[in-house]
Every structure is written in C-alpha cells, then in structure tokens.
Amino acid sequence: MSKARTVLPTYVDAPSVYIGGEWTPSTIVKNVRNSTGVHRIDIEVEKHIASQYKRPGQYIKVQGVERPVLLAIASPPDERNVLSFLVKDTPYHKYLLDLPAESSIDLSIPMGRGFQIQEALNTHNDDQQIKHIVLMACGSGLAPIAAVIESGCLQLSPTNSQEVMDIKKSPDRTITLYIGARTRAHLPFAERYAEWEKKGVKVVPVLSRTEGRYVQEALQAELLEAPENTLALLCGMKGMTDAATELLLAAGVPKSRILLNF
Template sequence: MLLRSPPRRLHLLRPHHLRVLSNAAAALATPPPAPTEWTEAPVSAVRAATPDASLFHVSLDLSSHPSLLASHLAAGQFLPFRLPSAPYPIFLAISSPPPASSALPKSFDFLVKRLPGTPSARLCDLCPGDLVGVGGSVVGRGFEVGRISDAREVLVFATGSGISPIRSLIESGFGENENIDVSLFYGARNLQRMAYQERFDDWESRGIKIVPVLSRPDDQWTGQRGYVQNAFSRTKKVVNPSSMGAILCGHKQMSEEITRALVADGMSIDKILTNF
C-alpha cells in the first residue's frame, strides 16, 4: 500500500541535565547509561527517507563489529553515537530488525530526523565511508513483547520518526501469528513527511493493518485526519481489554493521551509497551 499525494509535485536521545528527548520526540524519565566503551564504524548509506527530506535513512557498516551486531536482541533498542563537536552522545533507535538466527546482519539501519543545528543533522550530512563513533553495544530493553504474548489484538501507535523502532518490530516477525490482530496507527503531518510508505505493502502482507493519519493533509486526502489519538477515538474502542495489548512510540502528548484512554477502557498499564 504505497500512499501517493495528489498531482501536486512532489526517534534521537540526548542527555541534557535531567531531561532527555527520544528519537521519536517522546520524553523519557531518565537518560540511558552512557557507554563505557566506544568504537568507530563507517557510514554505508545516507539518503532522504521522505519526499521533503525531513527524515533520512542512515546505515552503518558493522561487519567488523560482530559483538556489537550480536548485542541487538530486541526491537526498540538504541545505539549510542558520538559525533564530532557534539557535547553529548545521542541515542538512536535501530530501525532494522534484530537477527532472527545465528546469521548476523552486516549493518544497522536508522531513521533520523534532520533538525538543523543538531547532532542528528550532522549525521544526515555524512557521506558513505565517513567514520562515526558508536557505543560498543546497543542499550535499552526494547519492546518487552513477552508482556503481551497472550494478547489477541494489539494496537500500535507511532508518530513521526517514532515509526523507526516499529519497523524493527514488524520486520522481526511481530504480528505474523494468525491468531493476533495487529493495527498500526501511524501519524505524520502529510505524505511528504511519512517514511516507509514503500514498505506498507510488505507490512500488510505480514498481517499488519495500517491506518495512516495526517494532521495537515491536502484537499485530496481521503484517509484519517488529525492526530493519531483522535483517529483512534473515532475508529476504535477497547471491547475486551483483558485480551489486548498496545505499543506506543512517538510524541509525548500522543503517548500520554492514548495511555489514559486505554487505561480508562480497562487495559492494564502493564500491557502498554514503550521502548524506554
């Protein structure tokens, strides 16, 4: 399901005192621990991930770092970066799936929001072959999907670059069990800022129902409008909270409002997963 606009032409963590913002712009309670070991890895690919170039695909060649590759155990984990002239490390959610077998991948993929003047923008401006400092292992627990292993329906909510670890989750096989009904509410400003549209057909073939939600669409858009939490309230109510789970990654307000709504409908807070 590749979404197309009408004829008109066409998530980052950083410790800062006690406040940390994720790659998906969600607020965290505490920063992840800074790595004690660092290494260097070459950038293997950098390209725009959206038509307006607000998001970038960045890949790192980690073929010389098998232990680092092997430390990626769960979708939703982060890799620390240390970029030249940056006063602090940044932590980016890995968008590629963790290895499913003993055969390790050769790289990690990331979806990076290009905010001018930030370390993430510097990362997007690098070229293949440029070296970057990275932690010796990934950090974070990722999405603890074992907590919703008995769910028969799972609601997934993502906004902006928060779709990055959700890609990792989907492409690691989550939702392919025919006994689970998975719906993804994915919000962006417009189609020009919506990443991974080229993957939607594959995701739907894996059993994921995708509900794109645009907050500022053009007049040709016929899908859901507004914010993800509004679209959810219009289209879905929790019928049997004991057999449901939820996964959230994105803006703080979205996460807070969705969580309140699900808890009010009877869902246990333990069944609502984030990757921090």
C-alpha cells in the same frame, strides 16, 4: 570495514569513553532521504555491536557534537552487520545527516530493554491471550515499530531473529499500525506498507496537516474490542504516548500491556 572519517567543520570529538563502555568506529553505508523530514541511515557495525542487539526497541548512542545522539534501531535483531535508522531532519541531527557514505562515526553498543513483549504476555492467564495488537508511532518514531514488524516477534512470517517472542498464532488476531505524520510525503518507510499489509498489519496513516488529527485521536475514534486482550506498543513524542496511554487505560487495557521502548 573502512575507518576513514569525514568530519564537518562544526564537529567536535567527544571523549573516547561514554558512560557504560567505549565508542566503536563504524561506517555509514547509506544516507538517503526516506521521506520529507526523515533520512534513512544504514551503518555497518562491528560484530560485538550486532550481537548485543537482541530485542526490537533497543537503541544506540552516536557520538554527537555536544552530547551523544540516541537513535532507535529500525532493522530487526538478526545479527546482521548493518543496522538501519530513521533520523529526523533537525539542526540537532544536521552533522549526522550531512555525512556521506563511507564516513566513519562512533557508536555505543545497543542499549535499553526494548519492547518487553514476552514479559507482558507472561503476566496474564491463557484466557487473556492477545487478540488485538495496536502499534502507534509518529514520524521517525516508526523505527523501533518497524523493527518489531520485521523481526518476526509478532509471528507474521518466518524469521531468523535471535529472539522470537512467544505470541501464539491466532486466526482472529488483529494488528493495526497507526502512523502519524504531517502529510503523506512525510510518512517514513511508506514503501514498506504494502508488504506489511500482506503480513497482516493494517496500516492507518494519520495526517495532522491534511486531515487535522493525530494518532491518539484516531485511536479514540476506534472502538477497542476486548481491551483486556489488547497489547499496545507506542513510540513517539511524549505528548502522543501520554495521551495514548491515558486512552488505552481508560478503555480497559492493562497497564502491563502498554509498552514503550524507552
């Protein structure tokens, strides 16, 4: 793995130790624009980092200019040594977005509990098995949701993931992804939607600029059947997740089945 470092003039090295462990030099292998306002960055990591990624929804810290940047992992936890990320194009992320392939950056190990899917399932009886799965994300917040879809934890297709959560297959289960963005050009991972649809995920783009609505409003317009049998995974801006949580609770979805990755 190359350790050559490309440093922007504004980059300031942070301390060599972060709270919880040491930084590990890692190598960017791809940094490309995935959609308007969002980059896809693939980073080659050491084995001990890959092995600590066990559950979709976990994140890593990237050594930043003033403080570490937190990025949710977009690829599934299968011990691959290249992790993918969706990074929003903001001044805060500029130094990272400007780094070309072969640049070296420092990462933490994967952190956080991720989506506690198994735990949510184990809190209910068999007559309350999951029949409906609602996935909600905005912009680069799609990253951990993509990891869920592609990890196999929803048992959409065979997988070699480290941890396959026990969601029993059901012929009448529905899975709907509400993905919010300004316009279609802003939709991240749009090239994957057709494949996700083939796996059984209904993808519903919600476009705030061209349609004038947001994902929580799209959810409100849908009539949830059997809310007690619904599992919801949310990732995005706090305003969206708070509003969606309120709507789901009001509809009758158990609080323990409304999951956030952070």
